[in-house]
Amino acid sequence: MKQTIDFDKNEVHALIEKVIGKLKHLQGGAVEESCPIGIISMENWEWPQGVGLFSLYLYYRKTQNPDIKQYLIEWFDRRIVEGLPSKNVNTMCPMLTLSFLAEETGREDYMALCREWAAYAVKEMPRTEEGGIQHVVSGQLNEGEVWDDTxxxxxxxxxxxxxxxxxxxxxxxxxxxxLLHLKYLTDRRTGLLFHGWTFNGRHHFAEALWARGNSWYTAGLVDYLEMIELPKPVEWLLLSALEQQAAKLAELQAADGMWHTLLDDPSSYTETSATAAFAYGILKAVRKGYLPQSYREIGMKAYDAVVSHIDSDGIVQGVSYGTGMGRTLQEYRDIPICPMPYGQSMTLLMLIEGLEHV
Structure with missing residues (x-):
């Protein structure tokens, strides 16, 4: 695979189309699913599918390709007919894309669902001490716990x-x-985020500096700041956390541009979905002026590394399966690797952002 700096936009778009094609048609079978709702097939409603839908929507917004919009509408219509799962932190993820479709299509049935789920998230979703959103997931209450995924x-x-x-x-x-998640999840020694915190025992579980969990902050913050104009002191605090994280990521980036699934543990495998999300977040942050230009090289090195993990069929390789809260660091090292919707979708987000840099 040739280096990104040699790509032209047409080649990137062609690669994007291959990645999208495989995202739409991923199926289970590569590993034995351990989640109550399957998280590999795009025909289920869970957080990986939600991440995939949002990446498709952003590509639609950039290209105005009507086929992508129609795919999204048909996906939601099928799920609504089937019946939606119970509300929790992870099943909430597809609603972000639905909120954009509701606004764009003017469909009141979409907006009614968005109102219902948002009201539940704010008014009824279980809380920890200090009002943190408890990381309730399908089949697990996780009482008293906050996770960086939320x-x-x-x-x-x-x-x-x-x-x-x-x-x-x-x-x-x-x-x-x-603010609360940063308060309880930040590792003050590194500027990275621990996977989770429990108020029941007041500890960080295995003290895992888990790559994909960290990347949810990197990728999520740049999209959050694009949505909303925050009070300046809040924006400064969130961006200072991003720069502290990015500085440590620069130090821990492997020679090939990847990051390890346990960021500070070179014996753990390198992981593609986190690397793609870091590349997306860092490159977008540089473009938006949230990070200094010096970080662009780190983001592009990661971009090249991820592109090298896209096989000839458009499948993103080297992606870890869904990862619950590990009680030991070894549990993170042992998570199986297989193609996943969020591997495809975080790579898609990265490639879309890359169009601004090639």
Whole structure:
């Protein structure tokens, strides 16, 4: 695979189309699914599918390709007919894309669902001490726990609905959740984020500096800031956390441009979905002026590394399966590797952002 700097936009678009083609048609079977709702096939409603839908929507917004919009509408219509799963942090993820479709299509049935789910997230979703969104997932309450995944899976949607409905309390909730998660998940030694914190015992579980969990902050923050104009002190704090994280990522980036699934553990395997999300977040942050230009080289090195992990069929290789809260670091090293919707979709986001840099 030739280096990104030699790509032209047509080649990037062609690569994007291959990645999208495989995203739409991923099926289970590569590993034995351990999640109550399958997280490999795009025909289920869970967080990986939600991440995939959002990446497709952003590509539609950039290209105005009507086929992508129609795919998204048909996907939601099928799921609505089937019946939606119970509401939790992870099943909330597809609602972000639905909120954009509701606005664009004017469909009241879409907007009614968005109102219902957003109200649940703000008013009924279980909370930890200090009002953190408890990381309830399908089949697991995780009482008293906050995880770094929550910001991407639920809080972006809460903010989006606050803007759509002119609900200041929803926007305030999104700000508070970002601040509270940083308060309890930041490793002050490195500037990276621990995977989770429990108020029941007050500890960080295995103290895992898990790559994909960190990348939800990197990728999510740049999209959050694109949605909303925050009070300057809040924006400064969130961006200072991003720069602290990015500085450590620069130090820990492997020679081939990848990052290890445990960021500070070179014995753990390198992982493509996190690397793609870091590349997306860093490159977009540089373009937006959130990070200094010096970080562009780090983002492009990661971009090249991810592109080299896209096989000839458009499947993104080297992606770890869904990762629950590990009680030991070895549990993270042992997560199986297989193609996943979020591997395809975070790579898609990265490639879309890359169009601004090639």
């Amino acid at each position: 910001l991407y899976m639920t809080v972006l949607f809460v903010c989006r609905m606050g803007l759509l409905l002119n609900e200041e309390s929803y926007i305030d909730e999104s700000v508070y959740q970002f």
